[in-house]
Amino acid sequence: MNIAKRKILQAASELFLEGGIAALSVRSIAKHAGVSTIGIYSHFQGKEGILDELYIQGFELVMQAMDFEQHDLSPKEVMRRGIRGYFAMAEAHEGHYRLIFGENDSRYTPSEEAKNVAEKAFGQLLKVTALLLPDDANMALKHKNALEIWAFVHGYVSLKHHAVASIFETPDWYVMAEDALCMHIDAILATHTHLNSE
Amino acid sequence: MNIAKRKILQAASELFLEGGIAALSVRSIAKHAGVSTIGIYSHFQGKEGILDELYIQGFELVMQAMDFEQHDLSPKEVMRRGIRGYFAMAEAHEGHYRLIFGENDSRYTPSEEAKNVAEKAFGQLLKVTALLLPDDANMALKHKNALEIWAFVHGYVSLKHHAVASIFETPDWYVMAEDALCMHIDAILATHTHLNSE
DNA sequence: TTCTTTAATATAACGCTGTTATGTTCAATC
């Protein structure tokens, strides 16, 4: 990759990590990268292109959070570690997290390439959550199951990130979240052992 | 309320319903309301003031969605109707929904008055979700429980609103959501009957 | 080497945003 291109991307990444999307102006990225504003347009497709790169970075973080050695772990334990990793990632990279979930007014919509990365990440999520299901579960059930876990996990993250969180004075937010999710996972497991035994 | 003030608020509300926060520029509100741009600053505190009003509107919609006759309904049925109402509201007023959950880059943070309305809405949620718990449940448990339901419900809404939703081709999104939530509600109920009986 | 072509840079501008300073008009109060 070009030097200038890499410098721009790094400057954007740093600014984004610090101040979220509010700190990401084309002029400020260019200034921090030591290039002219027009450089953002020759090396990327303007701000849209920058956001696309950060979007992809975001989903790579999601995948890293769910990528660990699963050997000798029970399905439930794998889920628990995945969930913990997800929460930790969401806290450490709030900007990226908000970007990939469209939580900014900007008219940004991910490119096809970016969407492919998103689908890949969902594929990984699908693989992990499928551990809770019988081996012969069909695709529709796997999708429903993955979405179920994801919605629950993301719900906690999203509420935590937003202003409404100040209503609760809950220091152990993600401990509570993990408890609730474990309960739900038990319920899912129970459903299928029940179905299998009849 | 002043005529001009009411006209501004209605114009803002209409523009917001149509095109979300992207359609909400001070000049466009003023134009639609038939006032000068400066009118937004004399009648409200600029755009911040407008957003505050819409934020309050949003939480009033949340409260309306959970406000129905509960007489002769089981706790689970009350929950089910509340959840349905919440989903319907979130679909019909996506702009408001995204605003109250901070899903826009704007540096907007709700005023004290707006936060009070938010807390009031949470109080109502607390009352409904407490139906699932034993009468002697303490406040911490009620909070945990309400947050649990809210995170799950909001997770489905938030994923549906955002770009990642296109990964699934799920026409019956909210049916699936209701199923998953019912399962979770059963698990909660089971936990407490179990605790009571031992 | 010289000429031409192409890519990267710089400057300045366009139309938009939220906000505000400056006048102006009009109604109410002393």
Next chain:
DNA sequence: GATTGAACATAACAGCGTTATATTAAAGAA
């Protein structure tokens, strides 16, 4: 009738993403 104060309009400010134009540097061909 004079004065005060609120609502109004106009125009401007600094910032935004983006782009047209001009300039420079480098590479390829004669």
